[in-house]
Every structure is written in structure tokens, then in C-alpha cells.
Amino acid sequence: MIKTIIVVGGGIGGTMTANNLVSKLYAEISRGEVRVLLISNSPWHYYKPAFMYVAFGAFYKEELRRHQASLLRPEIDFVLDQVDNFEFKQSRLRMRSGATYDYDYLVVSTGCIPSPERIEGLQEAGDHFYQHDPARKLYEKISTIEKGRIFIGVTFPKTPNVPHQCGIAPMETTLMLDEFLRKRGVRDQIEIVYTYPTISQLVRNCLFLQKQTGEVLPSVFDSKGIIHKRSFTLASVDPERKVAISEEGEEENFDILIQTPPIRAVDAVLNSGVSQAPNNEGWLPTDRYSLQLEGFENVFVMGDTVDLPISKAGGSCHNQSPVICNNIAGLMRWGKTVAEYDGKVQAVAQMGMDVGMPLWYDYDVDVIPTPATKIGGLMRKGFNRGVYWSVARGLV
Amino acid sequence: MTHQNPETSTQTLEQLLECLPALKNEATQAGLADLLDKLAPLLQGRRLHNIVDLLAATSDVIEMTDDAMLQKLMALYEESIGGVWMLTNALRYASAQAAANSTPPTLWQSVKKFNQNEDARRGLDVVSNILAELGRQSAIKGQKMPED
Numbered sequence: 001m002i003k004t005i006i007v008v009g010g011g012i013g014g015t016m017t018a019n020n021l022v023s024k025l026y027a028e029i030s031r032g033e034v035r036v037l038l039i040s041n042s043p044w045h046y047y048k049p050a051f052m053y054v055a056f057g058a059f060y061k062e063e064l065r066r067h068q069a070s071l072l073r074p075e076i077d078f079v080l081d082q083v084d085n086f087e088f089k090q091s092r093l094r095m096r097s098g099a100t101y102d103y104d105y106l107v108v109s110t111g112c113i114p115s116p117e118r119i120e121g122l123q124e125a126g127d128h129f130y131q132h133d134p135a136r137k138l139y140e141k142i143s144t145i146e147k148g149r150i151f152i153g154v155t156f157p158k159t160p161n162v163p164h165q166c167g168i169a170p171m172e173t174t175l176m177l178d179e180f181l182r183k184r185g186v187r188d189q190i191e192i193v194y195t196y197p198t199i200s201q202l203v204r205n206c207l208f209l210q211k212q213t214g215e216v217l218p219s220v221f222d223s224k225g226i227i228h229k230r231s232f233t234l235a236s237v238d239p240e241r242k243v244a245i246s247e248e249g250e251e252e253n254f255d256i257l258i259q260t261p262p263i264r265a266v267d268a269v270l271n272s273g274v275s276q277a278p279n280n281e282g283w284l285p286t287d288r289y290s291l292q293l294e295g296f297e298n299v300f301v302m303g304d305t306v307d308l309p310i311s312k313a314g315g316s317c318h319n320q321s322p323v324i325c326n327n328i329a330g331l332m333r334w335g336k337t338v339a340e341y342d343g344k345v346q347a348v349a350q351m352g353m354d355v356g357m358p359l360w361y362d363y364d365v366d367v368i369p370t371p372a373t374k375i376g377g378l379m380r381k382g383f384n385r386g387v388y389w390s391v392a393r394g395l396v
Numbered sequence: 397m398t399h400q401n402p403e404t405s406t407q408t409l410e411q412l413l414e415c416l417p418a419l420k421n422e423a424t425q426a427g428l429a430d431l432l433d434k435l436a437p438l439l440q441g442r443r444l445h446n447i448v449d450l451l452a453a454t455s456d457v458i459e460m461t462d463d464a465m466l467q468k469l470m471a472l473y474e475e476s477i478g479g480v481w482m483l484t485n486a487l488r489y490a491s492a493q494a495a496a497n498s499t500p501p502t503l504w505q506s507v508k509k510f511n512q513n514e515d516a517r518r519g520l521d522v523v524s525n526i527l528a529e530l531g532r533q534s535a536i537k538g539q540k541m542p543e544d
Binding site: 030032073074075374375378381382385386387389390393395 | 459461466467469470471474477478481485
């Protein structure tokens with residue numbers, strides 16, 4: 001009897017995991033005992049972190065996407081369809097096309113969806129860079145503004161100790177924005193205000209979701225004339241008055257509002273009824289070590305869909321993927337999981353248009369900030385322009 | 397150019413070192429002493445200069461690398477890695493399929509398979525196009541060029 005492993009999601013987590021599963025289980029696959037399917041609702045694979053660069057006119061759409069099938073090993077069956085329902089108890093997927101797929105093992109890597117409509121007025125008056133079209137729209141604004149006030153804010157999920165998408169991105173874009181406006185020669189006429197909400201995972205009234213990094217930020221921002229403000233949790237936006245209103249009762253005017261929006265899981269995950277997350281955010285209850293969906297031994301969750309206190313970013317997937325592959329192999333070969341995720345995430349933060357800072361952290365140790373360097377910047381650019389695709393192919 | 401008294405300059409160096417708290421640490425001093433032992437022959441033979449020159453050249457390359465150069469280098473990287481990956485995938489997958497048959501197909505069966513399999517025909521077309529392109533480039537190389 002052939003065992004079927006299905007990976008749902010054509011983002012970086014799903015793509016690298018499908019490729020890594022073929023490597024790990026090649027003996028079984030070549031004997032015809034195991035087959036691997038990857039299901040995605042898009043024929044394209046997007047390098048999502050590059051949307052941030054689109055907002056600064058530094059990346060074209062054609063440069064940040066590849067045909068999904070071209071990134072998969074030939075042993076993987078690629079299915080272009082959308083999951084409508086996860087029937088975890090029956091180990092079955094119901095698809096938009098009407099098809100059903102039964103599985104022996106499932107990897108859920110369906111990402112998250114930016115949802116600015118969840119804050120009153122934000123959809124109409126706010127901007128963000130977490131998707132291509134909004135990032136293009138933001139570029140049109142910041143490349144033409146001559147004077148005024150750019151207000152930057154961050155929205156965290158309501159689920160306790162769960163981060164927003166890519167924790168470092170708001171800080172990165174603030175520093176890039178400062179440099180971008182200086183190059184345009186309009187920085188003196190534009191006020192940049194960086195704000196952070198009162199509750200950000202386990203820290204309170206800080207400028208970043210990890211205390212040590214939050215403590216070095218004021219001097220970095222001061223040196224660039226960036227105004228910084230704690231405890232501004234966006235409650236609503238008045239598009240007519242161009243005012244952001246906080247839960248703390250303050251009002252701030254803006255000419256451009258760059259707000260990291262609320263996020264939620266995809267519809268099929270929300271509809272599964274398994275999530276216990278508040279505010280209908282849909283994060284799946286995930287074992288922090290084995291990465292199994294709680295109550296379902298044959299289902300694994302990774303990337304943005306988990307309810308763990310770990311960055312919703314590709315750097316998390318990169319470390320979760322080998323754990324999941326090892327655990328599926330362990331269950332198939334030895335009847336038990338063998339690997340544990342330690343919460344490791346690594347990345348190179350873009351600390352300006354040309355400099356970068358390599359960073360890493362895990363469940364126990366936070367990021368230790370280091371000075372940004374040009375070599376760090378080259379590492380990040382090299383990753384953006386080439387190494388990423390090797391990561392997706394499971395080569396790095 | 398002025399020459400300082402060696403005694404004065406040593407004293408100045410000592411004063412400078414006194415200002416660095418890290419150098420008052422015993423482990424740091426022991427580590428530095430070990431390092432100096434290793435470096436001494438390189439310094440004496442002027443061979444450390446090459447390492448410094450190498451560092452300077454590396455640093456120059458980093459300074460000179462701009463967005464355009466980096467994009468070209470990474471495109472080369474991706475095309476190379478992606479190309480090798482595609483070819484090795486095809487080779488491994490095709491070998492595994494061939495090995496799965498206990499008896500290889502007859503020539504007639506192979507031809508029939510070619511005829512029925514669109515991907516196989518397309519693959520043959522790719523090979524044919526590659527050969528045509530190689531031929532075109534060979535023809536260019538073989539052309540007699542007029543003198544300027």
C-alpha cells in the first residue's frame with residue numbers, strides 16, 4: 001500500500017518541505033512505497049520578502065516569482081487546486097474543484113493573509129508592503145511625497161504571544177524609508193514617526209518584540225532623526241481627517257500611514273474548526289517541539305499557520321522543515337517522532353538600503369544586536385537575488 | 397618626515413595599551429602572546445604583508461560591489477545551480493524509471509513510447525534545438541572574417 005504525504009501550500013515552507021521529503025524518503029519513493037503531493041492554489045511561487053523592496057522601487061514582479069512546478073523535484077506531484085476543507089479526523093482534503101484527497105501524512109503550510117479590513121478605516125487610508133499590489137501603491141506614494149508626515153505602526157494578533165508577519169520588517173522599512181527619502185532630497189520636509197503597540201508578545205511598552213533589540217533602537221532612530229513612540233495600538237483610522245486613533249486614546253495625523261496589518265489564517269484553516277485562537281485568527285494549535293497538530297499525530301504545521309511565539313517568516317520554515325521531514329520519516333520507519341524544533345530562526349535584517357545585520361534566535365535566546373555592515377547588506381542582497389531559490393529547492 | 401625616539405614611541409604604545417580595559421584581562425594577554433608567537437615569523441619574513449594585501453583586496457571588492465554587479469553575479473549563480481539541479485533531477489528520475497522495469501523495452505516499444513508521450517517528444521525537440529544552436533555557433537566560429 002502506497003503511503004501518501006500531502007503538503008498544502010506553495011510558499012517557501014511547503015516548497016522546501018516537499019523537496020526535503022523526497023530527499024529524506026528517497027529510498028521508499030524509488031521503491032514506489034511513498035508518494036509526495038504538493039497542493040497550491042497558485043501556479044506561481046512568490047519570494048514574499050521582496051514585496052518590501054517593491055515598496056522602494058527596487059524589485060520587479062518578474063524578478064521575485066518563478067513557476068511553482070520549476071522549483072519542485074520531479075518525484076513530486078504538483079496539484080493546482082485550493083483546499084476548501086481540512087477534514088483532519090478523516091485524514092481527507094476537500095478541494096475547490098470537487099476532488100478529494102486522502103492522506104497518510106499531511107503538512108499544513110498555508111501561510112497567513114494580511115487583513116487590513118479588520119481595523120476600521122485602515123483598508124481605505126492605510127498602506128502596507130506585505131503583498132505585491134499594496135507595495136506598488138506604497139511606492140507610488142513614497143516616491144512622490146514632497147513634505148508631510150509618514151506614520152508607521154504595527155498590529156499584533158490578538159492571540160497571546162503570537163507575532164505579526166516578519167517581526168523585523170517594520171524596523172527594516174523605517175530605516176530604508178529614511179534613506180530613500182534622503183536620496184530623493186526631501187527628508188528634511190518629511191517627518192517619520194515609528195510607533196509600536198503597548199502589547200507586543202511578552203514585552204510591554206517597548207519599540208520591538210524583543211527587549212534587547214528594543215533597547216538599542218532609540219539611539220539608532222535618534223541618529224537618523226526618526227521620531228519613535230511607544231504604546232500606540234491602532235484601534236481605527238479616520239480616512240477623511242487622515243488620523244490614526246489608538247486604543248490608548250491618542251490621535252495622530254498622517255499623510256502616509258504604513259501599518260503592519262492584522263493577519264489571519266486562510267479560510268480552509270479557519271473553517272476546520274480546530275483552532276482555539278481568539279478573534280477568529282485561526283492559528284493551529286501546534287506542538288512546539290514535534291510541530292504536530294495537537295490531537296493529530298499524522299498532521300504537521302509550519303510557518304505562519306502555527307500558534308507558536310516564533311517569527312512568521314521564511315527563516316522559521318527553514319528550521320522547521322528538517323524537523324517535520326525527520327518526524328514523518330521517524331513515524332513511517334520507527335513508529336515515533338525523532339526530532340524536536342528548538343525555535344531557531346535566522347535572517348539577515350536590512351538596516352538601510354545597503355547595510356545588513358545577520359541575526360538568529362530561538363525559544364530560549366533572543367537576538368543579540370550587532371552593528372549593521374556592508375557585508376551584511378551584500379549577504380541579504382545575495383540571498384534576495386539568488387540563494388533564496390536554492391533554499392526553495394531544498395539545496396541550502 | 398620626522399622620526400620619533402623609539403623609547404618615546406614605546407612609552408606611547410604602553411600608554412595606549414593601558415587605556416584598553418580588555419588588555420588588562422589575563423586571558424586576553426595570554427591569547428595575544430600566543431598569537432604574537434605565531435605571527436612573529438610572518439612579520440619577520442614580511443609574509444604577513446601578503447595577508448594584509450589580501451584583506452585589502454577583499455575589502456576593495458566589497459566596496460566596489462554595487463547592486464548591478466551583485467544582480468549579475470547572483471543571476472549567474474541561479475542559472476548555474478538551477479541548470480545543474482534540473483539536469484541531475486532529470487537524470488536521477490529517468491534512471492529510476494528505467495531501473496524499475498525488470499526488462500528494458502524493445503526498440504519498437506521505445507519508439508512507440510516516444511510517439512505516444514508528448515513530454516518525450518518535447519524533450520527530443522529540446523535536444524534537437526540544442527544541437528541546432530551548437531551548430532549555429534560552430535558555423536559562426538568557422539566563418540572567415542574580413543580584415544578591418
